[in-house]
Amino acid sequence: MDSVWFTQTQTARLFTAEEPLRLAQGGELGPVDIAYETYGELNAEASNAVFVCHALTGDAHAAGYHAGDKRPGWWDNLIGPGKPVDTNRFFVVCANLLGGCQGSTGPASANPATGRAYGLDFPLLMVADLVACHRALLRHLGIDTLLAAIGGSLGGMQVLEWALRHPGEVRNAVVVAASSELTAQNIAFSAVARKAIMADENFHHGQYAAAGENPDNGLSIARMMAHITYLSEDALTVKFGRELREKDRSPGFGTDFQVESYLAHQGEVFLERFDALSYIYLTRVMDYFDPFSEPGATDAVRERPVNWLVASFDTDWRFGTPHSRRIVRTLERAGQPVTFREIPSPWGHDSFLLPVPRYHDTIRAFLDHALEAALGEGVDARGAVVTPVGVAAGPKALREDLQILADLVPDGSRVLDLGCHDGDLLSHLIARRNCTGTGVEIDPSAVLSVIRRGIPLVELDIDFQLDEFDDDSYDVVVLSRTIQVIRRPQEVLEQIARIGSRIIVSVPNFAWWGHRLRLLRGRMPMSKELPYKWYNTPNLRFVSLADIELFFAGLGLKIERRIPMGIDGEALRHPFGANLFAGAATYVLGKR
């Protein structure tokens, strides 16, 4: 896996003075050169292209080694032969951003009008301008449609912009540790960084190159501060704690603590590879990014859905989970197939660059399915992936209680399956019954196999996070054998009634005769349905069918059907005395 392979940066002139790039804010820019690298082979149908968008300070050299490199490209742990973005199967493209300083045209490039660096005369850019260059590069490479675009942080913003505005060009969009709108805190940090650069005596209003100087103090202060925000507090503690550099030295204002020495080093090496003007331009690009605020922002993807994978890291405090959830919520509301995971990782925002196993497994599962679907029969005339391949390959026979549930779902419904486990019900409904839908699950072992099957899945806590889903956004909401692990059944049922037109709930019956008998003997009930001891059961709520029917009535939910089931999940042949004889029951509920 970690064999050394070599890559090279190329440059393409994508816009000229005569045919300039038209900028999102108005104005033009030309010539525009873009530096890029490619890995792997484009297949004959040009259907295996993956575009990698880099973050604030990245470059085109994402993977492999350049001759003389001590270290490989910045995302080499993710991209390469046999890796999640497998260069044996995908054709991978990565380009240095417009506005960057590593081969692409940016504010440090020569302004043809003056012959010296643009400096602050370079136009202010928007994420759309970065994407415009990526799109021009694709045309240059003879590619119409991407199998996937993938990016973290500012890279994820480019993916979001691209897929939202041009969904026909991006079948699958992977947006990691990104944001659809910076918070005031995010903007504040960048503002201080820019102030440090622009207040440096060597900045010379951006014409420092002409003066033969560099605003090194300002840029290293900016980098040091940003670096703090890239790591979690715990990560810094684990790495450095309060260790002193030299125990015997008397305290002063130098780099007494290890963390100070580390930061100073980060600030210094950054000067060798990055330009202060690119830093102020590209941070401002992020400040102004706000794609969902525009009218009709999701019109294009409503017309032509994209398969989305959105991921965040639990310790990221730069673009943490609330940023990703905002993206997921908005895409959900636009009817998109969205998969979302919050990945546990101690390393903060930087995690998106690190080989966190659950993160890499998730990307691998998502892309594997995307490729199979694109190569297989699951692509419709518009190029959109419509049928999960795992499903098309034939799902296993449904468990009897799930078959009972499935039979209650009308053909062609949009289904939200809360507590979907490994996705059997949804898989069946999508493959056999022309449904669409989303699973909700929080058990990580189940989540991965659902993603691998190409079923959209949102990882969230049913008790507290159902407000992710819009009013009346699903035809059917299923809550199968899950109510007993919920802490707040009333709030959850109210949310479900808000989200779905029809509700299907299955409930284990605590008043089953076997349980009553055990309690009569003075012990807490246990059974196949309730297999745990009282102190370690995940089941927190115990309810009889008689109780739950009163509960439904109290919430204004009408019982349209009740199907009592045996203790093994089978339909009861004689559905009398259900509260005594049923081990469980399935209800179809409607709103009054």
Next chain:
Amino acid sequence: MDSVWFTQTQTARLFTAEEPLRLAQGGELGPVDIAYETYGELNAEASNAVFVCHALTGDAHAAGYHAGDKRPGWWDNLIGPGKPVDTNRFFVVCANLLGGCQGSTGPASANPATGRAYGLDFPLLMVADLVACHRALLRHLGIDTLLAAIGGSLGGMQVLEWALRHPGEVRNAVVVAASSELTAQNIAFSAVARKAIMADENFHHGQYAAAGENPDNGLSIARMMAHITYLSEDALTVKFGRELREKDRSPGFGTDFQVESYLAHQGEVFLERFDALSYIYLTRVMDYFDPFSEPGATDAVRERPVNWLVASFDTDWRFGTPHSRRIVRTLERAGQPVTFREIPSPWGHDSFLLPVPRYHDTIRAFLDHALEAALGEGVDARGAVVTPVGVAAGPKALREDLQILADLVPDGSRVLDLGCHDGDLLSHLIARRNCTGTGVEIDPSAVLSVIRRGIPLVELDIDFQLDEFDDDSYDVVVLSRTIQVIRRPQEVLEQIARIGSRIIVSVPNFAWWGHRLRLLRGRMPMSKELPYKWYNTPNLRFVSLADIELFFAGLGLKIERRIPMGIDGEALRHPFGANLFAGAATYVLGKR
């Protein structure tokens, strides 16, 4: 409450060139002038003095107005007539720190050796040096012992240092939003701030005053960055969101967003009132503070306990709850009476300066009790407050089930009461049975009255945070009618067995005949003991006496006594068939 009252700053020369201050790191400093203010009247016994320690950029002007002030002192919402630190009852002293720049001797003061500012020749300070000046000021004012010392952030660090090293001088210590050791992240932010100041072209190696200049850019960058860390992300979002300053202006690198304009203003006004040298010296004081790392750090307070109130704010990400918990844990292990609260407040670290009601109520309750105890009979020969006044005033009669518990506790025990509600049991044990102890409670309405009664109380989640308490640190741990709301009874019982020598647990019995009867009728049990419906009960665990006795055995706990109780908490006269007839039971458990 908000009447305008006037205050004045005075200055005292506390050390001279002949009798200099001996510094913690070695070396001497003299002369030392300290600026201070006092509010209220010292009583005849000099027993009502409260010392207020300020944070990084505060000053002696804590409350009231100076002539010409538009705004009152920095802690005026807390200190004043009728306020929590009530100047009608307390004599309040606040001093500008050594090393500061608002009347006290600091690095910008004239160095007698050169006649110009000390600059970087000023000695590096430790928190102990700041406290040495406070102590000298007290002697100057004729005060031996403080009723209380109180401070937030760096102010709390001074209180911690003072009370740990000189517990005879501080009866009650209030430590808010502080830390006993900065994390790598804390140090990193300060390192960047110092770099911004010291890299400023106008810093002139600290001799900027002589050059007639000021490192304004560096100091304002430092302040802007620090200001971001003082506020929570949510607070910034609520205050500014993504609002632009002028909607029509085209984007640039100025203060386009409201938050940028606010920060720039914060940086600017700070220049008028603060000195760059003080900033670098006082941030370094914080970096090096680590009182618990010293050998014998808690020896003095073990000998002579101090009443501690430690408080944190849930959105503080500079010195958040983990910092306060570390202090609490260490003091707990030293057998101190410690009260701890985590206060919900949206405003981040800045909350300690704001009139957050639960925070102010807590300080008021703690200080009210401290004063009553000092004025009343509850002070022992050493001056330590030993008997809570609310208790001495005579507690109400105990509820019958609590009386059963109390009778099981040996006289003179150290008792940890998990789920102590309003503290009746502890109050009784302390007043009547010569016990000491700590309550644990999470219901905010109960917490305040416990604090007002002078009973140490740690606000924490029994399910997840019992590792706050040291092995074998209590004689008796009581868990009264609380096991049913615990999610992880096994882990909690294991923790309890680790903490206490003897365990007293009372448990409601789910197998009481009345519950069995109701389930036989097909409904979930409800009663006085289980008064809730299945979907809204805080009770998550249902257990019969038969089950729990097996559970205790499985954990290696020996049942030393079992006292079955009726459904109303009364002792049963005929304790036969307890699993059927008892509504609850109390167990005394020992370790095998």
